[in-house]
Amino acid sequence: MTMPLSAPAVAPVVAARTRVRIGYLLVLAAILAAAVVPFLAPPYVVQNYTRVLIVALPTVGLNLLTGYGGVISLGQSVFFGLGAYVTAILVADHGWAWWQTLPLAVALPLAAGVLIGIPSLRIRGVYFAIVTLVLAAWFPNVIQRFNETTGGNQGKSLTVMQAPGWLGLAQDQYGYLVSLCFLLLVLLLLRNLARGRTGRALTAMRDNEVAAATQGVDVARTKIYVSGLSAAAAGLGGCLYAATQGIVSSETAYFTVVGAIEFLAAMVIGGAGTVLGPIVGALVTERLPVLLSDVDPQLAVAAYGVLLIVVVRVMPAGLVGFATTLARRLTARVTQHHTTVNARNEGKP
Amino acid sequence: MTAHPLLEVRELSAGYGSTTVLRDVELRIDAGEVVVLLGPNGAGKTTLLRALTGSVRAHGDLRFAGASLARTTTDGRARLGIAHVPQGRGTFTDLTVEENLLVGGYTRRDREARADLDRWYDFFPRLGERRHQLAGSMSGGEQQMLAVARALMLRPRLLLLDEPSLGLAPVVTQALFRQLGRLSTETALTMLVVEQAAHLALGIASRAYTLTHGTISAPLSPQDLADQEELRRVYLGAAHAAGQAQTTTKGRTAWTSSSNGSSTA
Amino acid sequence: MDLFLQRLVDGLANGAIYAALALAIVLVFQTSGIVNFAQGEMGMLATYLVWALTDVGVPVLLAILAAMVVSFAGGAALERLLIRRIDPEDHLVTVLVMTGLFTLFGALALIFFGSDGRQVPSPFPEGSLALGSVRVPYATIGALLVLGAVCAGLAVLLRSTKLGLGLRAVAQNRASSALSGLPVGRLLGIGWGLAAALGALAGVLVTSLGLYLEPSMMLPVLVYAMAAATLGGLDSGVGAVVAGLLLGVAESLAVGYVKVLGTESALGVAAVVMLLTMALRPSGLFGTTKVARV
Numbered sequence: 001m002t003m004p005l006s007a008p009a010v011a012p013v014v015a016a017r018t019r020v021r022i023g024y025l026l027v028l029a030a031i032l033a034a035a036v037v038p039f040l041a042p043p044y045v046v047q048n049y050t051r052v053l054i055v056a057l058p059t060v061g062l063n064l065l066t067g068y069g070g071v072i073s074l075g076q077s078v079f080f081g082l083g084a085y086v087t088a089i090l091v092a093d094h095g096w097a098w099w100q101t102l103p104l105a106v107a108l109p110l111a112a113g114v115l116i117g118i119p120s121l122r123i124r125g126v127y128f129a130i131v132t133l134v135l136a137a138w139f140p141n142v143i144q145r146f147n148e149t150t151g152g153n154q155g156k157s158l159t160v161m162q163a164p165g166w167l168g169l170a171q172d173q174y175g176y177l178v179s180l181c182f183l184l185l186v187l188l189l190l191r192n193l194a195r196g197r198t199g200r201a202l203t204a205m206r207d208n209e210v211a212a213a214t215q216g217v218d219v220a221r222t223k224i225y226v227s228g229l230s231a232a233a234a235g236l237g238g239c240l241y242a243a244t245q246g247i248v249s250s251e252t253a254y255f256t257v258v259g260a261i262e263f264l265a266a267m268v269i270g271g272a273g274t275v276l277g278p279i280v281g282a283l284v285t286e287r288l289p290v291l292l293s294d295v296d297p298q299l300a301v302a303a304y305g306v307l308l309i310v311v312v313r314v315m316p317a318g319l320v321g322f323a324t325t326l327a328r329r330l331t332a333r334v335t336q337h338h339t340t341v342n343a344r345n346e347g348k349p
Numbered sequence: 350m351t352a353h354p355l356l357e358v359r360e361l362s363a364g365y366g367s368t369t370v371l372r373d374v375e376l377r378i379d380a381g382e383v384v385v386l387l388g389p390n391g392a393g394k395t396t397l398l399r400a401l402t403g404s405v406r407a408h409g410d411l412r413f414a415g416a417s418l419a420r421t422t423t424d425g426r427a428r429l430g431i432a433h434v435p436q437g438r439g440t441f442t443d444l445t446v447e448e449n450l451l452v453g454g455y456t457r458r459d460r461e462a463r464a465d466l467d468r469w470y471d472f473f474p475r476l477g478e479r480r481h482q483l484a485g486s487m488s489g490g491e492q493q494m495l496a497v498a499r500a501l502m503l504r505p506r507l508l509l510l511d512e513p514s515l516g517l518a519p520v521v522t523q524a525l526f527r528q529l530g531r532l533s534t535e536t537a538l539t540m541l542v543v544e545q546a547a548h549l550a551l552g553i554a555s556r557a558y559t560l561t562h563g564t565i566s567a568p569l570s571p572q573d574l575a576d577q578e579e580l581r582r583v584y585l586g587a588a589h590a591a592g593q594a595q596t597t598t599k600g601r602t603a604w605t606s607s608s609n610g611s612s613t614a
Numbered sequence: 615m616d617l618f619l620q621r622l623v624d625g626l627a628n629g630a631i632y633a634a635l636a637l638a639i640v641l642v643f644q645t646s647g648i649v650n651f652a653q654g655e656m657g658m659l660a661t662y663l664v665w666a667l668t669d670v671g672v673p674v675l676l677a678i679l680a681a682m683v684v685s686f687a688g689g690a691a692l693e694r695l696l697i698r699r700i701d702p703e704d705h706l707v708t709v710l711v712m713t714g715l716f717t718l719f720g721a722l723a724l725i726f727f728g729s730d731g732r733q734v735p736s737p738f739p740e741g742s743l744a745l746g747s748v749r750v751p752y753a754t755i756g757a758l759l760v761l762g763a764v765c766a767g768l769a770v771l772l773r774s775t776k777l778g779l780g781l782r783a784v785a786q787n788r789a790s791s792a793l794s795g796l797p798v799g800r801l802l803g804i805g806w807g808l809a810a811a812l813g814a815l816a817g818v819l820v821t822s823l824g825l826y827l828e829p830s831m832m833l834p835v836l837v838y839a840m841a842a843a844t845l846g847g848l849d850s851g852v853g854a855v856v857a858g859l860l861l862g863v864a865e866s867l868a869v870g871y872v873k874v875l876g877t878e879s880a881l882g883v884a885a886v887v888m889l890l891t892m893a894l895r896p897s898g899l900f901g902t903t904k905v906a907r908v
Contacts, residue, residue, distance in 0.1 A: 125705025305718025427795030
């Protein structure tokens with residue numbers, strides 16, 4: 001005869017299952033809500049939200065690198081810019097279609113990411129961050145240096161992605177939906193990655209690299225792999241940026257230190273090491289300047305600065321982490337109550 | 350016994366993170382006494398000293414010369430006159446011997462500090478010979494003397510010593526304790542000594558406590574110390590846990606000559 | 615030959631600035647164990663203060679002095695309110711807080727002053743000294759003299775005064791310093807204050823050499839100062855100064871002679887120097903702290 005599980009033992013399991021169910025529902029609701037936006041909002045708002053989706057990509061990459069891999073990088077702007085320029089140059093000067101540039105726009109940053117992954121193996125945390133900061137500061141100068149090809153600070157314009165006629169969508173709506181699809185694709189890929197061998201390796205490495213190595217994790221290879229992936233995600237973002245905004249230049253903030261900091265801020269504010277974090281973070285960093293644009297656009301930048309410091313000290317897990325902890329406490333209490341009530345009822349003959 | 354003990358500790362608990370190392374520790378030290386703290390490794394002796402200097406978080410009632418130490422920072426407690434010679438000595442390796450001593454005398458008036466320099470150079474001649482040498486280049490024994498001298502530059506009312514014999518050759522340790530004994534007799538400096546080499550420390554002590562697994566024993570008086578059977582029972586009882594049954598036979602001669610402050614062993 | 619000497623002289627001018635900021639970074643690192651990459655932005659804000667004061671008629675030397683004093687106070691306050699609670703071993707938090715400050719200061723400058731360049735009166739006389747066919751601007755001589763004075767002053771402070779001994783002690787071993795009764799908090803604040811004042815000086819030197827004051831003016835200086843601090847050794851003041859001067863000269867010569875580089879590649883030189891140093895000699899030329907895993 002089996003002993004029935006006592007109420008306290010059952011509660012956490014039920015709570016977890018409830019949480020997962022709620023989680024799935026929330027994700028579904030979020031995707032639906034996101035898909036509906038371009039049909040409800042005016043074009044300039046849709047474009048702003050498109051940028052949210054695009055900025056989420058390098059942030060997701062950074063999240064992989066820093067949140068899961070433990071390497072701090074201020075260099076995502078470089079990979080973002082590389083992807084953007086590959087697309088811009090091929091479309092504007094060589095007549096490619098934007099989607100044809102995708103493989104190269106992702107491959108070049110990926111290679112660069114792998115390359116930068118090698119020194120990250122040896123150089124410790126904050127010092128590596130400084131090196132990436134220096135590279136991010138240098139990048140706009142490199143753009144300027146090759147200004148015959150890149151258009152330097154004058155910029156290079158390219159035709160934005162055109163919606164195929166049969167869809168009946170406006171250009172801004174098309175750009176938004178394409179970006180949304182890519183973001184979801186990347187998130188799906190990363191989810192599978194997190195569940196696979198690489199994900200387990202990363203979790204093991206995050207806790208203790210030496211221990212992970214003794215368990216057969218190839219720390220070096222995983223780190224370089226992740227560095228490449230992170231850069232590739234940023235490159236994809238850059239490609240989409242060029243294809244939806246239609247202009248790139250060495251003055252574009254996203255290709256400078258300012259952009260690198262924005263991606264970092266987005267990751268931290270949203271919550272490093274969480275899946276939704278980068279998106280929530282990108283939402284904050286992209287919408288904030290728009291909301292504050294009447295007052296002073298720079299105020300938003302000042303706000304990131306303050307937010308970075310404050311969040312790190314007050315809410316180290318970011319908005320998503322904070323929300324998750326809150327949800328956990330709520331669901332635990334609710335299911336505890338339910339299970340106790342049920343147990344009491346069942347106990348009656 | 351004087352009305353006000355110099356140091357009074359009651360219900361002291363301390364630990365690191367979620368681990369509690371000390372539980373309900375109680376001890377008192379009167380001015381002029383030399384008290385020894387015995388106990389096996391891991392009992393929490395170092396933690397106790399660190400709790401006294403505020404280097405580790407502690408709860409309980411800590412009183413120095415009657416006043417509570419609760420709100421005083423580490424450097425504040427040093428300024429009150431509690432000097433700590435930590436385990437590992439804490440030498441400023443990139444400063445010279447003289448600079449190390451001057452750091453020790455930082456809180457004193459310059460002229461007084463400089464006068465004291467000469468005093469301690471006399472007391473520890475080896476330091477005097479090496480006054481402009483980088484402290485990091487000196488031997489373990491010399492660094493220990495330097496650490497003690499540095500603490501003394503504070504003109505402390507209470508000197509805490511954490512395992513001064515650690516890593517030192519027996520001859521050097523004996524010399525060190527000889528000097529400490531001298532300090533006690535000549536200046537009536539109050540000391541709390543944590544020491545594994547019990548026989549040497551007990552040679553200069555007037556009282557002893559034993560700390561086992563974070564709990565402290567009742568204090569052992571000079572009579573208890575003179576009674577070797579009693580001492581062996583207490584010390585063996587504590588040392589048994591660390592398997593140090595052998596040391597007591599050697600130290601017996603030292604214990605008998607405990608009262609005049611000099612150890613000869 | 616003359617062109618070489620001219621480039622050398624020009625390089626030394628920039629080098630003096632890099633050295634000054636690198637020295638500030640090293641000072642902070644030695645005091646708190648943190649690399650402050652907002653040091654340049656702090657100097658930039660101080661230079662804006664100089665401009666604001668001279669704009670209302672304050673004589674330039676007085677304005678510079680005032681800015682240095684205000685910077686000192688600001689640096690000390692920053693240490694007390696924010697830095698003290700950071701664990702230097704927690705690299706992520708350090709980077710985030712430093713980045714936050716970097717962003718905040720830059721944004722404040724843009725909000726209050728806008729992005730237009732401004733001219734700040736120079737404390738040095740106009741014109742230059744002619745040595746043969748090489749022109750040595752008075753500003754360059756001035757910058758080098760200032761650097762020399764700062765180095766001498768710091769050396770005297772650190773080696774010969776009680777305060778200097780206290781600063782060195784706290785930098786080497788904070789725990790032991792506390793046990794000896796040193797006012798650790800106050801000394802940390804002074805360390806940051808001195809570094810901030812140095813940063814202010816670096817900012818003023820930039821505008822004294824002819825550049826316009828604008829919010830992003832210190833970024834290239836920061837990059838070079840970081841490279842210099844890395845090359846010299848993060849815990850070596852001497853290293854910072856030597857490396858700063860070296861890098862200034864190297865930049866000038868490289869950009870002048872290796873045509874393919876172009877002026878824009880200057881920052882790349884710094885990046886390469888940094889990476890090479892970290893890879894080949896992690897503790898720098900004169901330092902002891904390793905920035906790379908061995």
